[in-house]
Amino acid sequence: MHRRTSFVMVAATFLAACGSTGGTAASPSATPLSGTISVFAAASLTDSFKALGTAFQAAHSGATVQFNFAGTPTLVTQIEQGAQADVLASADTTNMDKLKGDGFTVGTPQVFAHNQLQIVVAPGNPKGITGLADLAKPGVIYISEAATVPAGKYSLQALAKASVTVTPKSLETDVKSVVSKIELGEADAGIVYTTDVKAAGSKVHGVAVPDAYNVVATYPLVAVKGTKNADLANAFIAFVLSSAGQSTLESFGFLHA
């Protein structure tokens, strides 16, 4: 299994930490994998993980992968309140640390992707947004994710870096809600991940956030304690980290782990 190093410091730190421990090498087992696992994944992973699930199920005919997509804090709360999950794919390390610190994880979380922020606007960019500063223009309805959602937290960081002060009109529960309100035309601009803009295709338009202000999101995933099918869970995690999994994520716009 190959690992590609990322040139961003945050990722490098984690690389060092994650290294080669944890369920990476899945040696071919004697018995074929089967059963069902429940994967809780951040909203921004919706399209990519569905594709990964399909590919995984194709490779293992006896296996079924079910997904639950939501804002990362929501998923953590659900797991801690007793929801049955086998794998958690988080949109940041803070939420993952919380889950681990509360004792709900098995093994060491591993980074499988990175993401960056992008401003999302309506097709054709009718309000002429060119950068973060334009979000504060009068007449622009800007919405954000709630601060507990990783994307929301990162948006605040990016705006702080660019010294832009703007009050969002709404704090949505996940990135997909922000994108759909832009698609519907209810809001003019929001900050989401580049992968979300790509996933929405021609229904939205993306405006780049300069690297100087941008924030890199780190996505770790881990097996959840109390999983009923540890083998299958670990196999899925290995698949996401494999070159096949990584190229799938790349095709959706994620940056490599």
Added chain:
Amino acid sequence: MRRQSVPIVVIALATIGVAFFVLPLLGLVLRAPWGNAARSLSEPETLEALKLSLVASLSATGIALVLGVPMAWIYARLEFPGRAVLRALTTLPMVLPPVVGGIALLLAFGRRGLLGSWLDTTFGITLPFTTAGVIMAETFVAMPFLILTVEAGLRSMDRRYEEAARTLGASRWRVFAQVTLPLIGPSLFAGAVLCWARALGEFGATITFAGNFPGITQTMPLAVYLLLETNPEASFVLSLVLLLISLLVLIGLRHRWLGTA
């Protein structure tokens, strides 16, 4: 002995049913951090959500009364083709999933909506992300409760009192205000309270149409939902507050269900 014993099957099934309802409520009561309750309730965001919820739900109830009573009157008293269809359409929000209601509101009153786009281009008024939007969402889902209750009251009242009033020279308005309304008083009250309780608890349509921002659109249910992620214990306390309000409503109305005065 005169008393007849209740079949064991009935008792068993009823016990299961009761447990189904009582256990979640019991869980909430027992797990709520009563010690921190006072502190949680006095947090500024909590108080803001509470105030907004009260203002919005009472406004929604007021609008429901003004618009809903005439509608109930038309459904109960007037015969015209298509009445059944119209009635079904206007009580649809009662069975519609609230989020669907929110989407429907966006398509009508959102910035690109049927009416909303005209409001935006002509007056620069946008309804999503405003408190007015919250009130609209709550009115949309809660008004049918008032309409149905008042309609039932109007149908079941003795209309001969209205005739008697007319023979005494009362104009149509006087008949309505001084005879009809007092006679359907209990239904009116029950309908308004049901409407208010529903408006207070509304979540799906609100978050979809009006969005979520403290002080402007973040009502209690939305606050509870978000608090669940950051401070579950505080969300338990708020949930308990909403639960107690609902319980008081139901107990208060126990004799006045749906128009039987």
Added chain:
Amino acid sequence: MSLEAAIRLSLGVLDLDMELTIGEGEVVALLGPNGAGKTTLLRAMAGLVGLEAGHVRLDGQVLEDVATGHYVPTERRPVGVVFQDYLLFPHLSVVDNVAFGIRSRGAGRRAAREKAVRWLDRVGLGSYASAKPAELSGGQRQRVALARALAPDPRLLLLDEPLAALDVTTRAEVRRDLKDHLATFPGLRLVVTHDPLEAATLADRLVVMENGRLVQTGTVAEVTARPRSQYVADLVGVNLLKGRADHGFVRMPDGPVVAAAGAESGEVFAVIHPRAVAVHRQRPEGSPRNVWPGRASGIELIGDRVRVRIDSEVRVVAEVTPAALKELDLDEGGEVWISFKATDVGVYPA
């Protein structure tokens, strides 16, 4: 001052076609069996039911005229109604009930209240002003309903079975009071009732209706002396026959001929009082010209009399004493002979 109405309308199974006049100074009772259309007629005059043809004119003012399309709505007709169930507004106090009509016609709150209190005093309920209707007895409620209807000074007072909801003892007392109040009311008065005693006590003139049609009208004495329908005959308690008079005989459509005194001719009614019908076990001898065999189909003890229904060529009811019945040794189904004198048969034109 008068009411003049021609009312034609259909409501459900009822087909109403009546003409009615009420003159100044007379209390008219509209009498008829249940389903005759009396209440519908009353409601039509109040404007609560629309006419299909005809008109209603009160003191020369047209309240409704189908031909011209003129229609004065109920609330603008100077008509007061006392309903069978009184329909006192349960949420208002007694005095507010009585004041309702005065207020509706524009009076201020205080003036209306004062007038209402005066009316309550007139009906003897002054001390019940602030009570609610539910706290009053049936007789008291009836008086409040009357006061409420009279307080706005209507020109026409309509009473729909005013005593029907009362028990027998209260009814007698209230009937007396009602008669007094009606006597002092200056406007036109119409009482709808199915109770002949009520009609006889309260009214100067009877209007009898059946199945939506006028059957007969006249003073109480005229109607009871000369009933023109089985219904009235039953009310009065006499036997009524109909036929063609011919030189001292009345020939009935299905055959029997009754000997009758009087020189009438043409279509006639023949009235025989049950007391005048004698019942025998054997064919009687003697002067009675009307003798028939028959069978006793019903025997009923009423007070200190016995009424025997007899099926014969002429179906009549005979009235005898209990002692006489015993002597006859008569049971239901028993064979009898009836007889009555020609002079006991009252005949008048149909």
